[in-house]
Amino acid sequence: MQAGTLAWFAQQEWRLTWRDWQAMIRGRRRGGIAVLLLLALTAAVLLHVFAAIMLHPNPALAEAPDKQVLVIVSGIVAISWSLMLSQAMEAVTRAFYARGDLELILTSPANAARLFAVRILAMVVVAAMTVLLLSVPFVNVLTWRGGVHWLAIYPVIMAMAMLAVTVAILLAVALFHAIGPSRTRLASQIVSAVIGAVFAIILQFAALLFIGTADRLAFLTSARVLAAMPDPGSRVWLVADAVLGEVLPLLLVIAVAAAVLAVVTALMAPRFGGIVLACASIGDGAAAKPASRSAFRNTTPRQSFRRKEWILLRRDPWLLSQTLVQVLYLLPAAYMVWLAFDKGIAAETILVPLLVTAAGQFAGGVAWLAISGEDAPDLIQTAPVPQAWLLRGTFEAVTSSTLIVFVPFLLALAVLSPAGGAACLAGIVLAALSATAIQHSFRLQARRGRLRRRQTASRLTTYIEALSSIAWATAAALASTGSWLAALPIGIALLTVGMAWLVGPSRGGTAAPSRGYERPGPQRR
């Protein structure tokens, strides 16, 4: 194969991706791979069962699609596309700011535009992957019950991913030109987070406003929505028709998506190099900024550590965007509180588990940043303070940060139901502490920027974290009703944390028990 061609770059990219994946698999202990395979198999079976149950009562599968089916399909496509667009925005931003091998490529005589064209295609695959994986069980069940025309979903997903990447590139480049390279990273992360959540939230709000339920599907199938929609045959249903396997719409959707992606790639790939170089030189010639002496404070080691964590968390762009998403997702919940207050309904049974689960997940990310994302592990480990102090400082920083985000919702709930508010507060604190303990058990030093990949890097941690959050959420919900059954999920949550401590890699290996921040990987000599 001739060097420097599109195919050559594609082969190189594929080899790097494949070896990354191999390293991830080989890096696991044998038991870890077995657990991973078992979990994947279980998830596949459960998703198929779930899909079969969900699609069972629908007689429309084998019949000509009516307006209701078209609305549902279009709604699902819109939500999936917003998710793809969000992932594509992240991928484009990463491509702008990742240095990696780009300096080598850009200083070589090879045509870098070809590499960027290959990377744009890789972004399409990445953007489509999540939706593809999630849709496989549904497509299988639909094909089994309704016929092979449902297989058209796959090419439509790829077409939607092409459109998502196209829009993401245009958005990111527009941001780059509008606000400059130093602000684009944070802005595009926020835009990406908002896009990923906004359509689903709008649907939920609409459902709450117009039909008084949080069920998005019920809203889409409500008489009000159906009446406002055009009849089957309208061009509005082009994508839905393509999903349903109609040949002409399908070909049209694929052709349009491929064409716009090709045009944007041809126009933008040659400009990527300049953008990457501009992003890479953000720090060069940074404006001087002297500090005043008053910046020094008199603090104890623990206060100092806690303060450092707070400053770093506050300045973390991922955390900012993640917090924004959490808040966005909680807005419909807050609206439900208001509705329930208005109608005298006990909403805490829904809201308490929702808030506690969200807090547990949020705390997991914060804890990862504070523990695994520690930028200066050597400094922390060579400091003359007991590791237990630092660990306590981490617990305090994570819990307090989580509380700050959730306090407005807690206060609203407490006004409605003091018992619910108290149970929710306890649940949030315990979920945050558990998430921190789990992250500490599975700590593995990494750059803070790797945070977004933490869930794919350690699925086991993700599942344990999720189980712990759900257990605390159930316990808080039961406690808010005064039920002694709350003891059961509390026991499960504590067992989960204990299990994490037992199976976590930081307990075994070479790290001494008292040393909290062992540097992973082969030691330099």
Add this chain to the structure above:
Amino acid sequence: MDGAEPQLALDISGLSKSFAGRMAVDCLDLRVKAGEFYMLLGANGAGKTTTLRMIVGLLQPDYGAISVYGINALAEPIAAKQVMAWLSDEPMVYDKLTPVEYLDFIAGLWSVPREKGAATGMALLDLLGLAPHAGSRCESLSKGMRQKVALAGALVHDPKLIVLDEPLTGLDAHSARIVKDILRNRLRAGCAVIMTTHILDVAERMADRIGVIEQGRLIAEGTMAELRVQAGRDNADEAGASLEEVFLTLVAAPPPPDAEGGD
């Protein structure tokens, strides 16, 4: 002179560490006196960094003892860390903190009183030419500037033993000179320094004593004159043999008879 021996800043005996059955540091004995600049030299993979990481408590030795100013560093790591500073070739600073916030954090960790921390921190930033950037986030600084921030962090708590692993990497000539001057001042104040470097000119000019490590064992140690003798480069023709020549002779020579397999 009153004849009293300077206090031992660092006393290592029988220090050993292996990775996956391979000896990285093999029964190492090493002593550094207060006020002494000790340079540890060796080829890549000789065991220098592993040795330094064990001294500062980043690695647990398999065997051996480490004493820092009479404190058993393995039994009382907190007390030992209180008087030590560590700086590696990779500046580990927080991207989202400013140099002042970074020094403030370190001063807090080492329980340095506010006034002293502020005065020392600002003086160090000034000395290292970082004062104009004291309020900028470290992510906006160049690698050399970040290295200087990390160095200021290592010195802000006034350590008595400074452990440096290739500290001059990434520094320009002017900054390297400033760092060397700072280290000399610290030595005059009674501080001990143990440092690794591949810049042999620096080692020759700065070190009071030099240790050469090979396959985890100390194969030669002493002043420049003593090393020349050990390398057999001390005859009249080679009285001025440079450290580079001496070092290459030492590491090229076959290892001592007991080097293989240890004891």
